[in-house]
Amino acid sequence: MPLPQTEIPGRLQTQLAERGIRMTGPRRAILSVIETASKHLDASQILRKARNVDASVDRSTVYRTLDLLKRQGLIDELDLMHLNGEGHYYERKLGRDHIHMACLRCGKITEFVSKTFEALKKQLERDCQFHIVVARLEVGGYCSACRH
Amino acid sequence: MPLPQTEIPGRLQTQLAERGIRMTGPRRAILSVIETASKHLDASQILRKARNVDASVDRSTVYRTLDLLKRQGLIDELDLMHLNGEGHYYERKLGRDHIHMACLRCGKITEFVSKTFEALKKQLERDCQFHIVVARLEVGGYCSACRH
DNA sequence: TTCGTAGTTGCGACTCAGTTGCAACAAGGA
DNA sequence: TCCTTGTTGCAACTGAGTCGCAACTACGAA
Numbered sequence: 334m335p336l337p338q339t340e341i342p343g344r345l346q347t348q349l350a351e352r353g354i355r356m357t358g359p360r361r362a363i364l365s366v367i368e369t370a371s372k373h374l375d376a377s378q379i380l381r382k383a384r385n386v387d388a389s390v391d392r393s394t395v396y397r398t399l400d401l402l403k404r405q406g407l408i409d410e411l412d413l414m415h416l417n418g419e420g421h422y423y424e425r426k427l428g429r430d431h432i433h434m435a436c437l438r439c440g441k442i443t444e445f446v447s448k449t450f451e452a453l454k455k456q457l458e459r460d461c462q463f464h465i466v467v468a469r470l471e472v473g474g475y476c477s478a479c480r481h
Numbered sequence: 482m483p484l485p486q487t488e489i490p491g492r493l494q495t496q497l498a499e500r501g502i503r504m505t506g507p508r509r510a511i512l513s514v515i516e517t518a519s520k521h522l523d524a525s526q527i528l529r530k531a532r533n534v535d536a537s538v539d540r541s542t543v544y545r546t547l548d549l550l551k552r553q554g555l556i557d558e559l560d561l562m563h564l565n566g567e568g569h570y571y572e573r574k575l576g577r578d579h580i581h582m583a584c585l586r587c588g589k590i591t592e593f594v595s596k597t598f599e600a601l602k603k604q605l606e607r608d609c610q611f612h613i614v615v616a617r618l619e620v621g622g623y624c625s626a627c628r629h
Numbered sequence: 630t631t632c633g634t635a636g637t638t639g640c641g642a643c644t645c646a647g648t649t650g651c652a653a654c655a656a657g658g659a
Numbered sequence: 660t661c662c663t664t665g666t667t668g669c670a671a672c673t674g675a676g677t678c679g680c681a682a683c684t685a686c687g688a689a
Contacts, residue, residue, distance in 0.1 A: 355636060355685055376675075391639045396676060412560050415615060419647090420675085434611055443611070449604050453597040454620075461593060462625035463582055467563060470618045472602075477610035503656055503665060524646075539668045544647060567676090568646085 344368065345425075348407055362386035363398045373411060373422035373442055399423060413442065415473025430454075434472040438479040492516065493573075496555055510534035511546045521559060521570035521590060547571060563621025564588055578602075578616060584624040591624065 345364045346356060362383040366374070374382070376395055383390045402408040402423075411422045415435045432450060434443040454468055493512040494504060510531040514522070522530070524543055531538045550556040550571075559570045564583040580598060582591040602616055 357637065357685070359638070389639075392675090393640085393677075394638060397637080410562070412562060414558070414560060414617070432605065434605065434609060436611075437614060443609060445605065445609060447601060447604060449597065449601040453595060453601055453618075456595060456597050457580065457582065457593065457620060461582060461591060462628070463584075463591070463620070463622050464628045465620055465622040466585060467621045468618065469562075469620075470601075470616065472605060472611070472613055472617075473615045474611050474613040480610070480612045505656070505666065507667070537668075540646090541648075541669080542667060545666080 345402070345407060349405070352405065354401070354405075358387050359383070359390045359394045360398055362390055363395060367402075367408065367423065367425065370424075373413065373424050375420045375422050379423070411469070412471060415471060430468060432470045432472060434474065434476070436476040436479055437473050438475055441476055441478075443476065493550070493555060497553070500553065502549070502553075506535050507531070507538045507542045508546055510538055511543060515550075515556065515571065515573065518572075521561065521572050523568045523570050527571070559617070560619060561590065563619060564590070580618045580620060582620040582622065582624070584627055585621050586623055586627040589624055 345368055346361065349360075349364075350356060363379060365386060366379050366382040376392075376399060379399070380390065380392055380395045383395065399408070399410075403410060407426055408423050409426045411424065411433060413420070413422050413433060413435050415437060429446055430450065432445045432447060434445060435441075436443075450470065454465055457463055458465055491513075493516055494509065497508075497512075498504060511527060513534060514527050514530040518530075524540075524547060527547070528538065528540055528543045531543065547556065547558075551558060555574055556571050557574045559572065559581060561568070561570050561581060561583050563585060577594050578598065580593045580595060582593060583589075584591075598618065602613055605611055606613055
């Protein structure tokens with residue numbers, strides 16, 4: 334089942350305001366990049382796009398803002414290690430956990446929500462007496478267009 | 482009856498020899514470290530331990546050997562991002578995929594094999610027409626001793 | 630509207646993991 | 660023993676991310 338992607342633009346700004354967090358020019362630029370992203374971006378891609386909005390944005394401000402959003406639980410950090418071996422990618426956190434599937438040939442990332450995944454997490458919590466805070470499943474392989 | 486978890490020391494050496502790959506002093510040192518490790522090690526820990534065997538081993542040789550073992554499919558690379566935010570860890574690849582659960586408080590890594598996980602992978606392959614090469618599930622949370 | 634201040638910024642210098650080019654070296658087959 | 664090819668240590672480099680600091684600014688209070 335595909336994810337519903339539509340969100341009100343400016344939602345992240347609102348969420349930060351609700352928490353009494355200061356809004357600044359660089360922050361607005363970075364948030365708008367994250368909100369309007371059509372794919373997963375890493376820190377340097379976010380920096381480059383944010384500079385189209387506000388040319389003075391600094392690398393360290395991007396990292397600090399990503400930190401802030403992580404601490405506030407508004408974005409998730411992914412590895413997508415299968416894709417190009419390295420790098421952290423960021424995405425808006427929507428309600429449900431989902432699985433990331435990276436095609437090793439064309440690089441496409443597919444997201445997937447699964448009841449079985451939810452069941453697996455419940456099983457882990459029960460069988461291992463483990464309280465899950467975060468669960469990330471990353472899959473590498475070949476998508477339907479690239480499989481051979 | 483105890484589980485047959487023990488491995489003959491030198492097994493990695495044998496596997497490389499079977500593939501006609503040259504054996505050298507530094508390589509032997511690094512392989513023995515990986516084979517006798519009681520927990521997941523990162524590259525710098527492997528370097529430190531390998532130097533106890535052969536003091537001249539270089540950082541770059543460790544990375545090159547880890548690359549070799551990855552390419553040969555003899556080790557897996559993990560992120561364990563939940564544990565300390567960074568770093569790649571390595572482990573012998575045994576037959577079965579397993580889940581890594583990292584306790585955010587005590588740092589313990591628990592491994593878990595699950596039929597539900599296997600079912601989830603089958604479901605992904607079927608529903609998304611995706612050919613899975615590798616699937617990594619990393620869970621962060623609190624273990625039974627640390628939960629609150 | 631102005632003011633004060635705590636939070637934020639850009640900057641530059643730094644750390645740390647990992648990579649690379651290269652000349653010297655050595656494994657292992659002939 | 661020799662030869663070839665793969666491997667090594669080294670040193671220099673890259674790229675991601677961090678940090679201390681002085682200058683700046685958002686925004687609530689006056």
